[in-house]
Amino acid sequence: MTIVPGALTIEDVSFNIGAARLVDDVSLEVAPGEMVGLLGPNGAGKSTLLRTVYRINRPSEGRVLVDGEDVWKRPSAWVARHVGAVLQDMPAEFPLTVIDIVAMGRSAHKALLEPDTGHDRRLIEAALELLQLAPFAGRPFRTLSGGERQRVLLARALVQQPGILVLDEPTNHLDIHYQLSLLRFIREIGRTVIAALHDLNLAAMFCDRLCLMDRGRVAAIGTPDEVLTPVTMRQVYGIEAHMTRHPATGRIWMMPS
Amino acid sequence: MRASEDAEDQGEPSARREALLTVLRTAPPPRRRGGSPLMMAPAGETADRTRLLALGAGMVAVLLAVSLGGLIVGSVSIPAPTTVAILLHTLSGGWLMAPEWRDAYEIIVVQTRIPRIILAGVVGASLGVSGMVIQAIVRNPLAGPSILGVSSGAATGAVLVMRFGLIFLGAFTLHIAAFVGGLAALTVVFWIARTGGRMTPTRLVLAGIAMSAVLSALTSLLVLTSPDPQLAARVLFWTLGGFGSAQWKLLPIPVIALTLGLAIMLLQARRLNLLMAGDESAVALGLNVEQFRRAMFVLTAALTGITVAVAGVIGFVGLIMPHIVRLLVGADHRRALPAVAVLGASFTIAADLVARSIIAPLELPVGIVTALVGGPFFIWLLRRDARALGVTK
Numbered sequence: 001m002t003i004v005p006g007a008l009t010i011e012d013v014s015f016n017i018g019a020a021r022l023v024d025d026v027s028l029e030v031a032p033g034e035m036v037g038l039l040g041p042n043g044a045g046k047s048t049l050l051r052t053v054y055r056i057n058r059p060s061e062g063r064v065l066v067d068g069e070d071v072w073k074r075p076s077a078w079v080a081r082h083v084g085a086v087l088q089d090m091p092a093e094f095p096l097t098v099i100d101i102v103a104m105g106r107s108a109h110k111a112l113l114e115p116d117t118g119h120d121r122r123l124i125e126a127a128l129e130l131l132q133l134a135p136f137a138g139r140p141f142r143t144l145s146g147g148e149r150q151r152v153l154l155a156r157a158l159v160q161q162p163g164i165l166v167l168d169e170p171t172n173h174l175d176i177h178y179q180l181s182l183l184r185f186i187r188e189i190g191r192t193v194i195a196a197l198h199d200l201n202l203a204a205m206f207c208d209r210l211c212l213m214d215r216g217r218v219a220a221i222g223t224p225d226e227v228l229t230p231v232t233m234r235q236v237y238g239i240e241a242h243m244t245r246h247p248a249t250g251r252i253w254m255m256p257s
Numbered sequence: 258m259r260a261s262e263d264a265e266d267q268g269e270p271s272a273r274r275e276a277l278l279t280v281l282r283t284a285p286p287p288r289r290r291g292g293s294p295l296m297m298a299p300a301g302e303t304a305d306r307t308r309l310l311a312l313g314a315g316m317v318a319v320l321l322a323v324s325l326g327g328l329i330v331g332s333v334s335i336p337a338p339t340t341v342a343i344l345l346h347t348l349s350g351g352w353l354m355a356p357e358w359r360d361a362y363e364i365i366v367v368q369t370r371i372p373r374i375i376l377a378g379v380v381g382a383s384l385g386v387s388g389m390v391i392q393a394i395v396r397n398p399l400a401g402p403s404i405l406g407v408s409s410g411a412a413t414g415a416v417l418v419m420r421f422g423l424i425f426l427g428a429f430t431l432h433i434a435a436f437v438g439g440l441a442a443l444t445v446v447f448w449i450a451r452t453g454g455r456m457t458p459t460r461l462v463l464a465g466i467a468m469s470a471v472l473s474a475l476t477s478l479l480v481l482t483s484p485d486p487q488l489a490a491r492v493l494f495w496t497l498g499g500f501g502s503a504q505w506k507l508l509p510i511p512v513i514a515l516t517l518g519l520a521i522m523l524l525q526a527r528r529l530n531l532l533m534a535g536d537e538s539a540v541a542l543g544l545n546v547e548q549f550r551r552a553m554f555v556l557t558a559a560l561t562g563i564t565v566a567v568a569g570v571i572g573f574v575g576l577i578m579p580h581i582v583r584l585l586v587g588a589d590h591r592r593a594l595p596a597v598a599v600l601g602a603s604f605t606i607a608a609d610l611v612a613r614s615i616i617a618p619l620e621l622p623v624g625i626v627t628a629l630v631g632g633p634f635f636i637w638l639l640r641r642d643a644r645a646l647g648v649t650k
Contacts, residue, residue, distance in 0.1 A: 002282050002284065003281075003282045003283070003284055051537075054537075054540065054541040055540055056537055056540055056541075076540065076543050076544060076545050077543040078543075079543065080541065080542055080543025081543070083541070084541070085537075085538070085541035087535075087537050087538055087541065089534065089535030089536075089537050089538040090535070091533055091534045091535055091538070093396055093398055093533070094392075094393075094398060094533045094583065094588040095583050095587065095588050096533060096587075096588045096589075097587060100530070100587065100588060100589050101534070104530055104531055104534055104542055105542065107527050107528070107530070107531055107542055107543055107544070108542060108543030109285060110527060112524055113524060117285070119283075119285045119286060120285075122280055123280060123281060126277040126278075126280040126281050127281060129277055130274065130277045130278070130281070153538075156542075157541075158281055159281070160542065161281070161282075161284065166541075188278070189278060189281065190278075
């Protein structure tokens with residue numbers, strides 16, 4: 001059996017807290033194997049929308065479907081087997097080792113009292129080696145640098161073996177070297193990905209499609225060329241921008257002016 | 258390191274890389290039914306497992322040693338060989354060791370010392386596991402059983418009964434009152450923490466602290482306005498703890514509570530681990546956090562309540578022991594919970610031994626001993642944590 005990329009459908013989703021409408025009627029389809037970047041200024045509702053996918057925020061209206069099933073109607077362990085999330089939660093309070101944290105990713109696959117099997121250990125070791133974490137396996141998490149921590153959390157999401165990865169600002173606090181190698185790696189593993197990103201040019205470089213959000217609504221959706229235009233930059237970010245192309249990759253490149 | 262990464266990142270994906278990616282895409286083989294449900298250390302290597310086994314054996318040896326020490330030392334001096342002989346005689350149901358000792362000795366050992374050590378051990382183990390689980394629930398390693406307000410509630414309950422002479426439920430009235438007081442305090446803390454929907458760790462801790470402060474004040478008020486000058490001395494037992502009331506008929510409830518409680522916690526050990534990852538991550542990893550936290554909260558509160566009801570408020574055991582255990586075996590609850598039970602039991606038995614012998618034939622409340630040892634340790638922890646944070650931030 002092989003883990004295949006999943007399909008994610010966000011269907012007319014709104015999310016309110018009190019009278020505030022943080023996400024307003026968003027629809028978005030992410031096809032199996034596709035990577036979609038969620039863009040938008042601070043407070044546009046990117047994280048709030050992602051939270052409806054990994055079951056923190058129950059949509060006030062609309063549905064979130066994973067492989068055709070409403071995530072809010074399935075048990076939380078089922079969702080965890082299909083959707084893995086890399087968040088900004090840093091478990092630094094307890095002396096957990098890197099391997100302790102990565103092993104947590106297997107929980108949703110485990111019955112009561114079921115021990116870690118050889119398969120679990122192979123997964124954990126593979127994830128550690130792929131993310132160049134093997135030398136840190138026994139180290140306490142809180143002694144790691146920001147970039148190393150981010151890779152540990154990605155390793156944990158990988159051993160969860162989800163068909164869909166949800167990434168909330170995965171490149172935060174990373175230097176440019178790790179930003180690139182992390183995003184390249186995420187493309188390489190061939191899962192369906194939805195990622196909130198701040199860097200528009202990195203997003204254009206790695207994502208198949210982009211979804212630009214503004215004040216809880218979708219302002220533009222489509223290929224990077226369709227979404228990153230002087231008009232949307234002015235509308236959403238309030239900046240004047242000049243669009244060009246990366247000389248080597250040919251991807252669209254935004255230059256603020 | 259970076260150079261090699263670059264080579265790997267920018268070069269063609271190597272065969273090794275491809276193989277590893279394939280591993281990550283391979284679903285687990287179908288679950289074998291009836292396989293042995295033994296608990297194993299995660300991704301444990303043999304060396305690691307040997308070390309854990311040695312540590313476990315060492316902890317059990319310490320427990321046996323302090324228990325034996327507690328049996329031998331006492332206000333009535335009984336020769337050590339006689340004590341051991343009586344113990345063997347009793348354990349074997351009269352089959353081993355012909356009784357060549359005074360009846361009084363046997364009564365002291367069997368009716369007083371053995372139940373006292375069992376009680377001290379059970380209370381220490383209960384406080385240790387409760388403390389560990391509470392720290393995971395509120396995701397704060399500086400929390401302890403007293404943080405829930407259960408301890409102070411139980412003390413207030415007991416003092417109320419003593420102050421107004423409400424002995425209406427027979428010999429166990431005090432214990433029942435303490436348990437009810439603990440649960441009442443818990444209910445209020447629970448209610449405060451849940452106001453406005455989500456029960457967050459911060460709210461739980463703050464509600465518990467506020468509740469404890471109010472209840473301690475209430476207890477002091479009851480004692481100070483009492484016409485009975487002896488009350489203050491008797492209240493000390495509840496506010497500082499002790500095992501002087503130990504007798505066989507007091508043991509079944511705390512023993513059953515510990516056994517059940519620890520069994521449930523061990524079954525849920527994986528989920529307890531997830532709580533340490535943070536609330537959002539725990540949900541993303543497949544845990545129903547709200548519901549699980551509530552269930553564990555009630556379980557630890559009941560265990561703490563029973564502990565306080567039989568032995569009063571004994572501070573610092575539930576706060577300190579989890580730390581020591583995590584230093585020794587790591588934070589994974591599958592190993593840390595059994596370890597903290599054994600170590601917690603050893604600690605209270607040893608503390609009781611000290612409390613009984615330091616001003617013999619009088620006894621110190623055992624809470625004084627645990628606080629004198631635990632307080633400085635706690636301060637050391639705080640300073641160490643502050644330093645560690647100073648380095649990473």
